[in-house]
Amino acid sequence: MRTLLIVDDEIGITDEVKSFFEEEGYQVFTADTAKEGIQIVSQVRPDVLLLDMKLPDMSGLNVLQIAKAISPATKVIVNTGYVDQAIIDEAAKMGRDVFLQKPFDLMVLWEEVDKLFRQTPGPPQS
Amino acid sequence: MTMLSFSQMLAFIFGIVLTIPVYELLRRWLTPILTRVSRKKHADYQKLLKDASRSMSKIExxxxxxxxxxxxxxxxVGIRQVAIFTRRKDAEGFWLANQRGYEKNFLEYQMDDNHPLVQWLHEKKQILDVQLVADQKLTPSKQLDMRASKIRTMIETMKDFDAVCAIPSFFGSELKNILFLGRKKSEQRYTRDDWELFYNxxxxxxxxxxxxxxxDETKQKKNELKIINDQLEYSKSKLIKALQETERANKQLQDAQAxxxxxxxxxxxxxxxxxxxHEVNNPLTILSMNxxxxxxKFRKDPTLKVADIMDVFQKMEQNISRIKAVVNTLTGLLKKSEKGKFEPLSLKLVLEETLPLVQFQTYLENLTGTEVAFEIPQSIPLVRGDLERLQEVFLNLFINAYHAMVGKRNRQITVKAxxxxxxxxxxxxHFSDNGMGMTEEIQKKIFNYAYTxxxxxxxxxxxxxxxxxxxxxxGGTIRVNSTLGVGTTFILTLPIHAEPVAKHLLQKQD
Structure with a gap:
């Protein structure tokens, strides 16, 4: 089964994503803090990580870095509601696979996640 | 002696008798000529003096x-040696001004005011003939005590200069110059006319x-004045430049402030x-997901009724309200920022409106996990202020407090009014935090321009x-109270917005 981890402090978002993807047959994990998120990454090694750049206890960039270190196979989709070009560039350098600007649609998210699974393993997308 | 014959004696007597009238005739004939000659010589001298005078007056x-x-x-005039001494302005005594006809150069020769020659000339106001000195035929003087030593000095000096006479040159009653004249080239003796000429x-x-x-003095003074004037001009131009610099600096300061x-x-x-x-995109995301x-749901089951997914619509409504609230606040804030005027404000609301901005900022810097407590009683009156500006102040204080508490456990900010x-x-x-605090020194400088x-x-x-x-x-004040390692409190005061009516009443009560 495809596993997906979403790390976002907005409960409204995690609830919707969880409900949706579970209906599509994914196993979904959620975390609303960076710490929790990292923990789950190391435990579960999810296929896809949906990561909010702005988290209460740690910078999303840090989480990205750690996640890529712990679980290199995990594909990472970063998202943010705030356009900070520096963070966006930094995330790209750190090897995120996809960048989404909030607000994004469930359909868009679903398509991006699916694309990641259709990809052959290779270097991260730019 | 042989006896003269009577005829010889007669001729002799006759000759003598004749000579007298002849002599008389001769005399009568020669005198005018001689007088003319001497008068001419006198006239020559007068002309000489006139010429000399005219030439001298032309020289500056x-x-x-x-x-x-x-x-x-x-x-x-034809004198072998001439030397002039003059009294200098800045020095005492008489110094050699010029000489001619001497083999030796008397450059530094000086006669001080006590020199017997100087004293004699000053007292007598006449030409001194060296012969008189040597013959000790000097006219007695009340002031001068003509002892041998003095006379010797006078002779020695005049000898130095081969001087036949010493001529004093007065300006008013002051002896200003002394001339030494040697012998005439013609070796003739000096006449009274000569003396007169020389003296004049x-x-x-x-x-x-x-x-x-x-x-000379005038010229020098003129030069000095010119130098002073130039200096003044220079100073003036420098002053003007400095003024311009100040104006420029002032403008730069104003620009910098702006x-x-x-x-x-x-x-x-x-x-x-x-x-x-942040505040808008999150609810928007949820909304779009809703x-x-x-x-x-409808696609999967077209028979679905609205009642079945009412919860979704409710969630949508909630998020729409959330967005609306955020937009309203922000519009209100942005509107205010255009005018920047003073108006009545509720401290509580302003502070509470600032907090979300703070929380966003601190999220970016991983500074959350702090407890913020507001102690603002309802009785606190409205304050008079500029909403946007005050928000800036509070935002700044909050963020400073956050930064001060990095690394601490149980971080707490208290805002008390x-x-x-x-x-x-x-x-x-009172803005209090339990952060790292500040030293006395830092407290003094913390409000300084560009101090961090x-x-x-x-x-x-x-x-x-x-x-x-x-x-x-x-119109308020701000100060800081801090204890190193314990925490910091910023205390600021703001004027109460007094209603005109109330003020009026208060005045009456006084």
Whole structure:
């Protein structure tokens, strides 16, 4: 089964994503803090990580870095509601696979996640 | 002796008798000629004096003047040696001004005021004949005590200069110059006419010399004045330049201040924009997800009734309200920022409205996990202030507090408001944190322009400076109380917004 981890402090978002993807047959994990998120990454090694750049206890960039270190196979989709070009560039350098600007649609998210699974393993997308 | 014959004796007597009338005739014939000759000589001398006088009056240069006198006497009058001594302005005594006809150069020769010659000439006011001195036939003098030593000195000096006479040159009653004249080239003796000529020449020379002196002085004074004038002009131009520099610097300062305010405004707007980005995009995301889910549900089961997915619509409504609230606040804030005027404000609301902005900022810097407590009683009156500016102040204070508490456990910020105890008509707001605190030194400087305790690049040092500027603009005060290692409290005062009516009543009560 495809596993997906979403790390976002907005409960409204995690609830919707969880409900949706579970209906599509994914196993979904959620975390609303960076710490929790990292923990789950190391435990579960999810296929896809949906990561909010702005988290209460740690910078999303840090989480990205750690996640890529712990679980290199995990594909990472970063998202943010705030356009900070520096963070966006930094995330790209750190090897995120996809960048989404909030607000994004469930359909868009679903398509991006699916694309990641259709990809052959290779270097991260730019 | 042989006896003269009678005829010889007669001839002799006759000759003698004749000689007398002949002599008389001769005399009568010669005298006019002789007189004419002497008168001519006298006239010549007069002409000489006139010529000399005219030449001297034309010369302005002192050195040339001395040279002229000396040349005149040696060439036109024909004297072998001439030396002039003159009294200098800045020194005592008489110094050699010019000489001619001598083998030796008497450059530094000096006669001081006590020299017997000087004293004699000054007293007698006449030409001194060296012969008289040598023959000790000097006229007795009341003032001068003509002892042998003095006479010897006089002779020695005149001998030095091969002088036949010493001529004094007076300007008024002051002895200004002394001329030494040697023998005539023609070896003739000096006549009374000569003495007269020389004496008059000497007096005229004194006048000419004084004039030349004055002329020199005037020229010098003119030069000095010009130098002073030039210096003044230079100083003036420097002053003008300095003034211009000051004006320029002043303008630069004003520009810098305007820039600063603008940047702060931009920063605030930036923060607001960031707030928008976050505060609005999250609910929008949820909203869009709500809509997606509803659509999917309907696609899967077209028979679905609205009642079945009412929960989705309710969630949508909630999020729409959330967005609306954020937009309203931000619009209100942005509207205010255009005018920047003072109006009645509720401290509580302003502070509470600032907090989300703070929380966003601190999220970016991983500074959350802090407890913020507001202790603002309802009885606190409205304050008079500029909403946007005050928000900047509070934002700054909050963020500073956050930064101070990095690394600490149980981080807490308390904002307390009360009526100022020491100031009538003001509200005091206490911003306390339990961060690292500040030293006495830092406390003194913390409001200074461009003073920061952060590492380079992290802090501009302008935050608290702007806070102070803004609070003082409001008519309030801001100060800091801090204990190193324990925490910091910023205390600021803001004026209470007094209603005109109430003020009027208060006045009446007085």
């Amino acid at each position: 240069n002192l050195a040339h003047l001395f040279s002229l006198v000396v040349h005149f006497l040696t060439f036109r 020449l000497a007096q005229e020379a004194a006048v000419a010399i004084e004039n030349a002196n004055l002329f 820039q600063l305010i603008h940047e702060q405004k931009m920063a605030t707007l930036g923060r607001l924009a960031a707030s928008v980005g 809509v997606s889910r509803a659509i999917l 009360e009526r100022a105890s020491d100031e009538e008509g003001f509200v005091a707001v 305790t952060k590492p380079p690049g992290k802090g501009s040092g302008m935050g608290l400076y702007m806070c102070k500027y803004i609070i003082e603009l409001h």
